[in-house]
Amino acid sequence: MALSYLIGKCQCIDENCLEQQYAICPHCHLWLCLKHTCNHQKLVKIYAHELSDQTDQLVKVFDTLTVDQIYTDCQQKLDLWKNQMITIINTKYQESSKQLFDFNMQLLLEFNKFKQDSLNELQNEIAIPLCDMLTKQNQIHPSILDDINIKLTKIQTAIDKIKQLLFIQIDCGNAQLNGDIQILKDSLSDYVVRMPTFDIEQLNQQPTKKFALKSNYIAAAASDQFILAYDHPSLVLFDCEKELNRVKLNNNEAEVYDLCWSNTMCAFLILTLRSLYVYDPLSSGLKQIEQIKLTDAENIWSITTYQNDLFICYLSGECIIECRSLPSWQKLRRWKKNDICDKDDVYIHCIRANEVFIGMTIKQVNKTWKFGIFDHQMSKIRQIQIDQQIDHINTCMLTPICSQKWLTVNSSLRKISFIDEDNNQIKQINKNVNNGFYFGDQLFVLRTTDGLEFYEL
Ligand SMILES: [Zn+2]
Ligand SMILES: [Zn+2]
Structure with a gap:
């Protein structure tokens, strides 16, 4: 069989292509x-142009965009409401005024009649009979006086009511406008694109969960689904619920110094002083990488990945950093100590990558730690002295938080330091832990002296 038959046909879905497969398209x-x-690269470029156009348009929008219209619009609505309410009030006022006027006319007529009738009664029905009783009669019967008293009381009651203004009453208290005016404001700051926040003080709270480990080691890392921690002499795999598996390296002498997850390999990479392994959490397969062969003088101490690049940090040997391509493990580039370190730097303990930079913790001759930031081509960007405290032991782990924020964990000084390059500030808490890393976006995991502690961020 000719070799060409062993290579599959192009999987392009747009047309029935008979060419052989050449590469996997990342699109x-x-x-x-x-x-x-x-062709697909052309599609990707068209997409990039579209995004670029969209970006330009959004930038342009800000030339004319203001929030003034919001205020004008609300003020117009308030003014409209005022005019409508004034119209309603005026109508009600006019209707009620007319009714009041009519009632008053009725009351005037009633009053004139009441006045006339009452004066007649007082004069003819009460004053004259009383005068006769007092001047012409010898005896007065009390029942006649009781009748007079009833008549007087009736007139007095009507007069009191007139004096108290009770004949027409108006109650404006129940004439409400149609409900309250509600003015609500939405916060524009909710729409500002924000970096996730990390507050180091949250690591001083009680952990939400704990997994026990038997030994006091440093190496641990997480993928989206799994955590792998070194518990001498085994590697222990967890998901977010429980321990799933324990595996031993076939070389019993070797201690694991560092671990990282590789998206390209869909596996954890495991580093001992002289070799590298891959561990697939789904198949539980553990395999030593034959391509990593060290000379007797070489020892390796820390690893990190960025997309298809693997960065290996050497403790001793000819080079200090090596970049290899995944998944082939091909050597791409090596850097000597002089390329990266200053003359007072002794060694790099931990190397980590985020989307933009490579970060390293560097031990200096005076036994203090500094933090170095490099681009992915290892050009120096910046260096920050983490602490002035002398550290006689050799561990200072590093964790990227986001593009300009990093965490260092120093188990011998029992300190966690949050480095914020944005404002050049370092915030520290005292805590006896060995390592720390994100597990998903919400959970932060600390490798303590006897297990893993989970903190919700
Ligand atoms: Zn094709
Ligand atoms: Zn494609």
């Missing part, structure tokens, strides 16, 4: 021929 994740790989 559609299909195996494509060279022509279609290039």
Whole structure:
């Protein structure tokens, strides 16, 4: 069988292509021929142009965008409401005024009649009979006086009511406007694109969960789903609920110094002083990488990945940093100590990558630690002295938090330091832990002297 038959056909879905597969396309994740790989690159470029146009448009919008219209619009609505309410009030006022006027006319007529009738009664029905009783009669019967008293009381009651203004009453208290005016404000700051916040003080709270480990070691790392921790002499795999598996390196002498997750390999990379292993959490397969062969003088101490690049940090030997390509493990580039370190730097203990930078914890001749930031080509960006305290032991782990924020964990000084390059500030808490890392976006895990502690951020 000719060799060409062993290579599959292009998987392009747009046309039935008979060419052989050449590369996996990062845009559609299909195996494509060279022509279609290039065609798809054109699609990716069109997409990039669209995003670029959209970005330009959004930038342009800000030339004319203001919030003034919001105020004008609300003021107009308030004014409209005022005018409507004034119209309603005026109508009600006029209707009620007319009713009041009519009632008053009725009352005037009633009053004139009442006055006339009452004066007649007082004069003819009460004053004259009383005068006769007092001047012409010898005896007065009390029942006649009782009748007079009833008549007087009736007139007096009506007069009191007139004096108390009770004949027409108006109650404006129940004439409410139609409900309250509600003015609500939404916060524009909720729409500002924000970096996730990390507050180091949260690591001083009680952990939400704890997994026990038997030994006091440093190496531990997490993928989105799994945590792998070194518990001498085993590697222990956890998910967010429980311990899943324990595996031993076939070389019993070797201690694990560092661990990291590789998205390219979909596996954990495990580093001992002289070799590198991959561990697939789904198959539980543990395999030594034959391509990593060290000379007798070489020892390795820390690893990190960024996309398809693997950075290996050497404790001793000819080079101090080496970059290899994943998944082939091909050597891409090596840097000597002089390329990276200052003359007072002794060694690099921990190397970590975020989306933009490579960070390293560097031990100096005076036994203090500093933090170095490099780009992915190892050009120096900045160096920050973490602490002035002398540390006789050799561990200072590093964790990227976001593009300009890092955490160092120093188990011998029992300190966690939060380094914020944005404002050049370092915030420290005292805590006896060995290592720390994110597990998903919300959980932060600390490797303590006897286990893993989970903190919700
Ligand atoms: Zn594609
Ligand atoms: Zn094709």
